[in-house]
Amino acid sequence: MHTLPRVPENEIRNRIARFQTTLQELEADGALITQNVDLYYLTGTMQNGILFVPQTGEPCFYVKKSVTRAEYETILPVQPLGRMRELGGIIETRFGSVKKLAIEMDVLPYGLATRYLGMFPQAEAIDISFPLRLQRAIKSEYELQQIKKAAVYVNEIVASLPGYLQKGKTELELSANIEHVLRLKGNIGIYRMRGYNQELCLGMVASGSAAATPTYFDGPAGGLGVQLASPQGASPKPLKTGEPILIDIATTVEGYLIDQTRMAVIGDLDPEMERAYEVAVSIIREMEQMGKPGVEWQALYLRSLEMAEKAGLSNHFMGYGPDQAKFLGHGVGLEMDELPILAKGFRQPLQEGMVLAIEPKFTFPGRGVAGIENTYLVTKDGLQPLTIAPEEIVRIPE
Amino acid sequence: MHTLPRVPENEIRNRIARFQTTLQELEADGALITQNVDLYYLTGTMQNGILFVPQTGEPCFYVKKSVTRAEYETILPVQPLGRMRELGGIIETRFGSVKKLAIEMDVLPYGLATRYLGMFPQAEAIDISFPLRLQRAIKSEYELQQIKKAAVYVNEIVASLPGYLQKGKTELELSANIEHVLRLKGNIGIYRMRGYNQELCLGMVASGSAAATPTYFDGPAGGLGVQLASPQGASPKPLKTGEPILIDIATTVEGYLIDQTRMAVIGDLDPEMERAYEVAVSIIREMEQMGKPGVEWQALYLRSLEMAEKAGLSNHFMGYGPDQAKFLGHGVGLEMDELPILAKGFRQPLQEGMVLAIEPKFTFPGRGVAGIENTYLVTKDGLQPLTIAPEEIVRIPE
CATH class of the missing domain: 3.90.230.10 (Creatinase/methionine aminopeptidase superfamily)
Structure with a gap:
């Protein structure tokens, strides 16, 4: 389908690995990444979706649109997003229970953040913005x-x-x-x-x-x-x-x-x-x-x-x-x-x-x-x- | 200083009046408007600051930068923003106590929203995004x-x-x-x-x-x-x-x-x-x-x-x-x-x-x-x- 150059695979692997080290230091069970630039940085694609990065192991990119294009553009596993209200359960089934969740508090709008945090009612939220920006620096x-x-x-x-x-x-x-x-x-x-x-x-x-x-x-x-x-x-x-x-x-x-x-x-x-x-x-x-x-x-x-x-x-x-x-x-x-x-x-x-x-x-x-x-x-x-x-x-x- | 055309005065007056009718219907004491497009719509200027619109009476635009330029561009009262942590007190002194506060939950980032709502610890927050967008439509x-x-x-x-x-x-x-x-x-x-x-x-x-x-x-x-x-x-x-x-x-x-x-x-x-x-x-x-x-x-x-x-x-x-x-x-x-x-x-x-x-x-x-x-x-x-x-x-x- 595409002819545009992709971000090299080892770039994405290294970025995810460094980011997971940060999650470990912060004792976060995982990060819910939603902003388009952070998504592009961590996945290589800017398709519309929500990336869950666990403290260890392979992340998963839950894509709203376009799944076809995301599958081509990123080396990470891609899943169709489906119903938003089920996402919390899907993530906890795949990655285990989330007690401490990192989100991008500097860019994620209040309404959306409240909705996403509501999917993990047991979780404490922490702000991943500064550490992620520091990595990107x-x-x-x-x-x-x-x-x-x-x-x-x-x-x-x-x-x-x-x-x-x-x-x-x-x-x-x-x-x-x-x-x-x-x-x-x-x-x-x-x-x-x-x-x-x-x-x-x-x-x-x-x-x-x-x-x-x-x-x-x-x-x-x-x-x-x-x-x-x-x-x-x-x-x-x-x-x-x-x-x-x-x-x-x-x-x-x-x-x-x-x-x-x-x-x-x-x-x-x-x-x-x-x-x-x-x-x-x-x-x-x-x-x-x-x-x-x-x-x-x-x-x-x-x-x-x-x-x-x-x-x-x-x-x-x-x-x-x-x-x-x-x-x-x-x-x-x-x-x-x-x-x-x-x-x-x-x-x-x-x-x-x-x-x-x-x-x-x-x-x-x-x-x-x-x-x-x-x-x-x-x-x-x-x-x-x-x-x-x-x-x-x-x-x-x- | 400027030579660019301004939004006509009656436009701004009418927009504020319509918006205040909405605030009255919602029984909000006021709205804290922060997004650049909403600011431009309600004030005529896109300088960086926070607009407080009370349910009745004249709003005030608290400007971070540029005060000089905001004073020229809007017909509304302009005040230098000063220290953010004092803004809640300044607003309540000027406009009375705020028990129900409208904010733009669809665009205001979670971190900033939390900070702004913290300035009004007694206030219940409501989302003004849809009503304001409906007015703008x-x-x-x-x-x-x-x-x-x-x-x-x-x-x-x-x-x-x-x-x-x-x-x-x-x-x-x-x-x-x-x-x-x-x-x-x-x-x-x-x-x-x-x-x-x-x-x-x-x-x-x-x-x-x-x-x-x-x-x-x-x-x-x-x-x-x-x-x-x-x-x-x-x-x-x-x-x-x-x-x-x-x-x-x-x-x-x-x-x-x-x-x-x-x-x-x-x-x-x-x-x-x-x-x-x-x-x-x-x-x-x-x-x-x-x-x-x-x-x-x-x-x-x-x-x-x-x-x-x-x-x-x-x-x-x-x-x-x-x-x-x-x-x-x-x-x-x-x-x-x-x-x-x-x-x-x-x-x-x-x-x-x-x-x-x-x-x-x-x-x-x-x-x-x-x-x-x-x-x-x-x-x-x-x-x-x-x-x-x-x-x-x-x-x-x-």
Whole structure:
């Protein structure tokens, strides 16, 4: 039936094995996994269903739709879901009694969670979200290969920018160009966020005053957007001479994202933006050295705050004033808001194999946003760039 | 700061007033609204925060980010959110004690819901999702205007199809063309679904055998997709002579969607597909007559099942065999899966002002999907089309 590439079998086996080790540590009898991205990660298929992973032994994927397609896409056992009210009994018959059940409390809606927990009236519920996200934060060689392919696509965009950029063209037109090229390369057109209500619009191309417009999005650069119904990203504002143009682009390969921001300017850049950009680059360089296994996630953010302060740019860092985002970077993988989170209060250590985007940016209301963003792999020697695009500002003659 | 159009003041006032009538009927002291689309509907802004709507009197929007932008975008009172743990006290001080609290149990994640309900330890929680969705199902004149503008854009796509369609071009290339044109018209690039895990990829262009590939998506036509990480919609399959090409397109105006499917063919269409298309059209004609206020939602679905059976196409209707979707149509507005739901078990009556898409489609594994979809307004005389594109199959000479 299909011609699309599948997730390799050993990937799925290894992921399930690591996840079961976590269930054992938590003394959970099993996990009921329902969210589409977690399902894809643990099974290799995103068909609609409920995965039960016991503490030991083979999991079972109970599929609502499409059973045919799930059977092709995953190596795990597939069963038709049947009547939901019978699922608890079916699971306990197959796997034994469930006294402690792990569910994804960060994404599973309250109504559904109540219904699922009702199927196991004897069970205590625990939240598996953070441990599962922590597992997902550490990438395998296969996962890194996908992100590296994505890096090639977003690099090609940067190389093409001189052809796309011209005065008077709108942010939306530039963004639509970029989106079109990435789509033809197989982008799925959806950038997944795990956080409730967080959405990522396709085009994070934002220039000058429009880029400095604050947004609901948990990120440093907002953007005006095209409708109040999606108030972020590219807007109908035309590109002007001398203002910073931020090109914050992602793409997906086998569901894996990369995140990269480059800056462009038509004519001569506002000198204050030029300086802010250099400060952002110096922060990135410092983080590359600091970002080693064992270092607390928050340490990178706190150091970047110090550097922004020393440069006299505290109030502009990661948004302006009350609209500042309180972080420096985020994990990247199947979702754009993965672990680690580089923010105050996160004392967890970096681990080898984590992939994260670091995005120091400075906002100047009414004028623009200057900054940079690379995606990195945590290695024992520090952060190794997965982003391959040159860092230099793309300068277009006026 | 902004130049984007705002939702008119009387819209927001009317929506809040209608919603408060519902709260009174349910004897709820207030509703805690958190989901971004519900927030946009009730406030006019999609900034990140929590809206408290009391049974009577002025609501208050407690905003996390961006307060500046929320103050501009909504006419309702805005307060900075501050510390979450204090919000319960702040709300009860302002609005009085909360004994019965309405929340959106269908979308609010379990972890967050538990936290929010913990702020009101004395309160009984009730689910406001269905009543709020029912209110949203009935569109105002302003809302209809947005959907009518969207109808113009998707009609233009159909008119341009002869220029886009050629043998050997891939589904993905055709889809990328269409997406690019719609994006330039201001499409936000996000098609919102309320259902857990439901996503709508941009390009629902699907042809021949690839269109007949089943998917997890709760819709009749699936599509292979470009990656297993988003297993639906346009695929790398090239367009071939004689097979049905389904062009299921949506776009957004001020967040409002329209949903429309047209069919195209290069050369002569497979006669069985031609016939299935005619049956789909006859179902649509019947529904236009039947769809009057007071008629049960399920009645339309059940009648369409009868018509499919009479045509000998039961097993092909809305997907094939075990992968059939069990519905005929759905409400359309700020989300693609709004009320009403035309499916068995839904005995609620159609109401004047509801907007819905009706999409009879027939799936033939290995060969293709044939069908049509229009968006309609429920009037006392039956369904009035909001879709303006001609229904004829777009025929491209070989």
